[in-house]
Every structure is written in structure tokens, then in C-alpha cells.
Amino acid sequence: MTPATDSTPPSPLLPARLLPRAPEWPRRLLLAALLLGVPVVAALAAGWAATLAEADLRDSAQAQLALYNANLRAELERHAAVPLALAQDAEVKALLANPTPANIDHLNRKLEDIAGALGALALYVMAPSGLTVAASNWDSAASFVGENFSYRPYFRMAIDQGEGHHFALGTTSLVPGYYTAHRVVAENRTLGAVVLKIGFDRLERAWAPGQEKLLVTDRDGVVFITNVPSWRYHALPRRLPISLPVPPEGTSEGLDVLPWAFGGASDRIALEEKGGGTRRYLLASVAMPDGDWTLHSLTSLDPVTARAQVAGLLAAALVALGALAAYAVALRRMALVERLALQEESRAELERRVAAATADLRAAENELTQAAKLAALGQMSAGIAHEINQPLAAMRSFADNAVVLLERGRPDAVRANLGEIAELTDRMAAITRQLKGFARRASGTLGPVSIHAAVGQALALLESKLRREDVTVETDLPDRPVWVVGEDVRLQQVLVNLIGNAADAMRGCPVRRLRIALVAAEGEALLSIADSGAGIAEADLPRLFVPFFTTKEAGEGLGLGLSISHGIVEDFGGSLTAANRNGTPGNGAVFTLRLKTTEQTA
Ligand code: ADP
Numbered sequence: 001m002t003p004a005t006d007s008t009p010p011s012p013l014l015p016a017r018l019l020p021r022a023p024e025w026p027r028r029l030l031l032a033a034l035l036l037g038v039p040v041v042a043a044l045a046a047g048w049a050a051t052l053a054e055a056d057l058r059d060s061a062q063a064q065l066a067l068y069n070a071n072l073r074a075e076l077e078r079h080a081a082v083p084l085a086l087a088q089d090a091e092v093k094a095l096l097a098n099p100t101p102a103n104i105d106h107l108n109r110k111l112e113d114i115a116g117a118l119g120a121l122a123l124y125v126m127a128p129s130g131l132t133v134a135a136s137n138w139d140s141a142a143s144f145v146g147e148n149f150s151y152r153p154y155f156r157m158a159i160d161q162g163e164g165h166h167f168a169l170g171t172t173s174l175v176p177g178y179y180t181a182h183r184v185v186a187e188n189r190t191l192g193a194v195v196l197k198i199g200f201d202r203l204e205r206a207w208a209p210g211q212e213k214l215l216v217t218d219r220d221g222v223v224f225i226t227n228v229p230s231w232r233y234h235a236l237p238r239r240l241p242i243s244l245p246v247p248p249e250g251t252s253e254g255l256d257v258l259p260w261a262f263g264g265a266s267d268r269i270a271l272e273e274k275g276g277g278t279r280r281y282l283l284a285s286v287a288m289p290d291g292d293w294t295l296h297s298l299t300s301l302d303p304v305t306a307r308a309q310v311a312g313l314l315a316a317a318l319v320a321l322g323a324l325a326a327y328a329v330a331l332r333r334m335a336l337v338e339r340l341a342l343q344e345e346s347r348a349e350l351e352r353r354v355a356a357a358t359a360d361l362r363a364a365e366n367e368l369t370q371a372a373k374l375a376a377l378g379q380m381s382a383g384i385a386h387e388i389n390q391p392l393a394a395m396r397s398f399a400d401n402a403v404v405l406l407e408r409g410r411p412d413a414v415r416a417n418l419g420e421i422a423e424l425t426d427r428m429a430a431i432t433r434q435l436k437g438f439a440r441r442a443s444g445t446l447g448p449v450s451i452h453a454a455v456g457q458a459l460a461l462l463e464s465k466l467r468r469e470d471v472t473v474e475t476d477l478p479d480r481p482v483w484v485v486g487e488d489v490r491l492q493q494v495l496v497n498l499i500g501n502a503a504d505a506m507r508g509c510p511v512r513r514l515r516i517a518l519v520a521a522e523g524e525a526l527l528s529i530a531d532s533g534a535g536i537a538e539a540d541l542p543r544l545f546v547p548f549f550t551t552k553e554a555g556e557g558l559g560l561g562l563s564i565s566h567g568i569v570e571d572f573g574g575s576l577t578a579a580n581r582n583g584t585p586g587n588g589a590v591f592t593l594r595l596k597t598t599e600q601t602a
Contacts, residue, residue: 026330033323042316049311083182096191108138213298221248245287458495476517484595505533535585
């Protein structure tokens with residue numbers, strides 16, 4: 001037996017070509033995300049964080065600068081009141097009006113006490129000529145007493161305008177200081193001036209621990225207060241990248257210039273570090289209220305760099321994590337898709353096998369059908385031989401007679417004999433034609449089949465048997481032909497089986513009547529074949545259609561006829577059922593064929 005379909009060799013349920021392949025694209029995507037996405041996003045995040053952090057830093061630098069400014073002004077104002085107050089002092093006025101040694105000595109000590117309490121560098125009283133009359137440092141080697149400072153701008157300003165300020169290097173002490181002078185007036189007469197010189201070392205010390213580098217430049221752009229000692233008396237670079245609130249007047253020739261390098265944004269300054277390398281600072285400047293001085297601060301940009309780095313790292317980590325998560329999801333999805341594909345493939349494989357098995361079964365069934373047909377043919381051949389022998393013998397005697405009649409010169413009788421012979425050959429041809437049709441293999445395709453024709457052919461095939469068994473055949477078919485879905489040879493085979501069985505069942509019965517009736521309605525045709533035999537034993541009814549079930553003697557029946565007929569009718573989409581007439585054995589059996597009706601095709 002060879003399989004009818006499917007040439008695929010038997011394969012394991014998971015063929016090699018379907019084994020999971022390494023998922024290439026998610027790995028490539030991950031690599032791309034890590035190689036391209038991480039640096040790009042990190043750079044973007046770092047840039048963004050740097051911009052934000054720089055804005056923050058700029059704000060806080062401005063706020064800080066305002067604080068230092070207030071601090072510096074407070075320092076100056078705190079001292080500015082002292083010469084003003086002393087200018088009103090009666091003892092000072094008395095001294096200037098009458099500089100007796102006793103007066104001088106008294107005031108020297110008084111000034112010394114006040115300067116000591118203030119922490120000022122010097123406090124002294126000058127005559128309108130510029131001569132120093134009394135001074136807090138009267139007792140020291142660098143005493144101002146007797147010195148003439150009439151050329152000093154602060155003195156000139158005080159005498160002319162009432163108040164003068166100046167920052168300068170002391171000519172006697174060589175110590176830089178800030179001078180505040182106030183005119184002493186009595187009865188509209190200028191008696192002289194009181195001068196206070198203060199240093200900024202205390203302020204500078206107070207500034208020193210701060211984060212910022214601070215410096216104060218004068219109108220010429222020269223640094224005179226700073227918490228970076230090496231910058232003192234250095235000039236601002238001639239060309240600054242930012243415009244200062246008060247531009248320097250440019251009389252700082254010959255002075256060293258601050259070691260500032262400019263890079264990047266306009267307000268950034270790069271400074272050489274002691275240990276090598278550079279550090280970047282943000283420059284902020286604010287002018288003092290009188291416009292003479294400008295306070296600058298340099299705030300380190302390190303926190304900005306640090307924030308940018310942290311943001312960059314965070315963003316990189318986030319992108320990497322995101323990429324990994326996406327990779328994991330993609331892998332899961334791919335695994336799922338692959339699993340589904342494998343399931344689908346195993347299902348398809350299963351279906352293929354079922355189809356192959358079904359085809360094998362069908363082929364086996366066809367073989368069986370064919371075998372059964374041949375068996376039936378074998379059984380029939382005896383009857384057929386008898387059937388053919390009879391006409392042959394008749395034809396022989398007709399022919400012999402014809403010869404005699406011809407000799408006797410009776411051509412009419414000869415013609416009649418020949419006519420008989422022709423009829424007999426027609427009859428034999430009909431028998432052999434039927435047999436040929438029956439032995440032919442089923443084509444396998446279904447189409448419209450006429451029940452009338454099938455019944456007629458089956459009866460013709462079994463004619464001799466029915467005659468031999470002396471069976472009366474009654475047919476009750478509608479006038480109009482009824483077409484059903486089926487195949488002529490196989491339907492004919494079913495009918496031959498059923499009619500043959502009926503004839504067998506009635507053997508030896510007093511009444512041998514076969515009734516074939518057809519009713520067609522609502523898309524169905526019901527064809528019943530009833531006999532007047534002994535019927536079917538109750539116990540046999542359930543196994544009637546089981547292959548090889550037979551009650552006939554060995555050599556008479558194979559027990560295949562009904563099971564094959566049942567299969568054929570099911571193939572047609574119909575059914576075959578068996579019952580006893582009137583429901584009990586003894587009244588004969590009735591077999592009912594239920595078939596789908598169809599239109600006759602042209
Ligand atoms: P077989 O005719 O070779 O025995 P079948 O499959 O055609 O095989 O029939 C199986 C059995 O069914 C028969 O042996 C018989 O017992 C029973 N049978 C079939 N047709 C009839 C009938 N018309 N009346 C009573 N019994 C029947």
C-alpha cells in the first residue's frame with residue numbers, strides 16, 4: 001500500500017530549520033543605542049545641566065558680590081564718620097587755633113587712643129598749610145607730626161570741598177591706605193583738616209577663606225584690595241571681554257597685568273593653577289556708589305562642571321538602562337514570536353500528518369472497496385456465466401437453425417433467427433457493460449448522479465440473481481428524475497450490495513418481495529430498500545456496519561458489503577441506516593439511504 005499524498009519524509013516535530021535563531025537585530029540596536037545614544041544624550045544632558053548650573057552660579061555670584069559690596073561700604077562708612085566727628089571736636093579746633101606743645105601733646109595722645117580703638121593706620125590733624133600738627137603715630141619712627149602733606153589729593157579736596165578721599169601708598173610709612181579727610185571750620189574760617197588712614201588687611205583677611213577671589217580696582221583699573229595677595233597693585237587687562245560698570249581710565253602704565261586668560265563665554269576667566277593646569281572662573285563686577293572703585297569677584301566654575309558631569313553620567317546611565325530594558329523586552333517578544341511560530345509549525349506538521357494518515361486510510365478504504373467489489377464480482381460470476389451461457393446456447397441453436405432454413409430456401413425465417421441473434425448479443429453486451437462499470441475504480445470526484453439510473457443499473461446487474469431467487473421487485477420512484485451528490489459507480493455498488501443482501505435474506509421465505517421506494521424533499525432524497533425476509537436480530541443491529549460482520553456461511557459472505565456501503569454514503573455526505581420493518585424482526589429489513597439532492601449539470 002502506498003500513501004496517496006504527501007511526499008514529505010517523516011520528520012521530528014521541530015525541524016532543524018525552525019530551531020530558534022540568535023536574534024540579531026535587537027543586539028545591533030542595543031549596540032547602536034549604547035555607542036551612539038549614550039554619548040549623545042550624555043553630552044546633551046551635560047550641556048543642559050551646565051547651562052542651568054551656570055545660570056544658578058551667575059545669580060549666586062551676583063548676590064554674593066552685592067554682599068561683599070555692602071561689606072566694603074560698611075567698612076568705609078564706619079570709618080568715614082570719625083574725621084567728620086573730630087572736625088567738630090572743640091579740642092581739635094582749639095589745637096588748630098592755638099597749637100601749643102601742651103595742646104599738641106594732648107591731642108597726639110587722644111588721636112593715638114582713637115586710632116588704636118579703631119584699628120586705623122593713622123589719624124592726624126593738618127593745618128591749612130598741609131603741615132601735620134598732631135598725629136596718632138607721634139610716638140613712632142614714622143611719625144607724621146611736622147610732615148607736610150599739602151600735595152595729597154585728599155587734603156586738597158577736603159580744604160576745597162569739605163571732604164576728600166584717596167587711596168594711596170603712604171609716603172612716610174610706605175603702607176597703602178585709604179585716606180578720608182574732613183575740613184575743620186570755625187567762624188567761616190578753615191582751620192585745617194582731620195585725616196583718617198585705614199588699611200584693608202582686616203577686610204582682606206575676612207575675605208580670604210571665601211570661595212571667591214575678590215578684588216577692588218580703582219579708577220585706573222589697579223587692584224588695591226584683594227584676597228589674592230599676588231594680585232595687589234596689578235592692573236586689569238587692557239582689553240577685558242566684558243564691559244566693566246566703570247571702565248578704567250588707563251593710567252596703569254608700567255604695572256604688571258593680572259594673569260587672566262579669557263576663554264569660552266565672555267564672562268569666563270581661566271587662571272593657571274599652582275600645580276599646573278587651569279581652572280575656570282565666572283567674572284562679576286559691580287561699581288561702588290561713588291563710581292571710583294569697582295569690586296570684582298571670580299567664582300569657580302567647578303560646581304558647574306561637576307553638575308554637568310553628574311547630569312551626563314545620570315543621562316548616560318538612564319539611556320543605557322532604557323536600552324537594556326528595551327533589549328530585554330525585544331528578546332522576550334522575539335522569544336514569544338518564535339514560540340508561537342514553533343507552535344504554529346508543530347500544528348501545521350500535525351495537520352500534515354493527519355492529512356497523510358487520512359489519505360492512507362482513504363487509500364486503504366479504496367483498496368477494500370475494490371477488494372469487496374472483486375469479491376462480489378467473484379460471487380456474481382457464477383450467475384453471470386449462467387446468464388451468458390444461456391444466450392450463447394440460444395444463439396448457437398438460432399445459428400444452426402438459420403443454416404438449415406437457408407438450405408431450405410426460407411430467407412424470412414433466416415432473418416427472424418438473425419434478428420433473435422442480434423437481440424441476444426445486445427443483451428450480452430449490456431451485461432458485460434454493467435460488469436465493466438462495476439469493476440472500474442471509483443473516480444473520487446462527486447457530482448450529480450441520477451438515482452433512477454443507479455437503481456436501474458443495479459437491478460439490471462442483479463437481474464439473473466433476482467430471477468433465480470424468484471424475487472418480486474416493486475419500485476416506487478417519482479416520475480421526475482432525482483439527482484443526488486455522489487458518484488455513479490459507487491452508488492451503484494451500494495445498491496447492488498443492498499439489493500443482493502435483500503435477495504439473500506429472503507432465500508427460502510414463502511413471500512419474496514423487494515420494494516424500492518424514493519422520496520425527495522427539502523434538499524434530501526430518501527431511498528428505502530425493504531424486503532420480506534427474516535429481518536435482523538436485535539443483537540446484530542449495532543454491529544451491522546462493522547467490517548467483516550457476517551451471518552452468512554464461509555465462502556458466501558465477506559461481511560464487507562455494508563461497512564463499505566456505509567463509508568461510501570458518508571463520503572457523499574449522506575447516511576445509511578438499517579432497521580426492521582414494523583420495528584421487530586420477522587417482518588423483513590429495511591435499509592434507508594439518505595442523500596443530498598442537487599441540480600443536474602449540463
Ligand atoms: P455479507 O453480505 O458479505 O455478509 P454485508 O456487510 O453485506 O456482508 O452484510 C452483513 C450482514 O448483515 C449479513 O451477513 C446479514 O446478517 C445482515 N444483513 C444484511 N442485509 C440484510 C437483510 N436485508 N436482511 C437481514 N439481514 C441482513
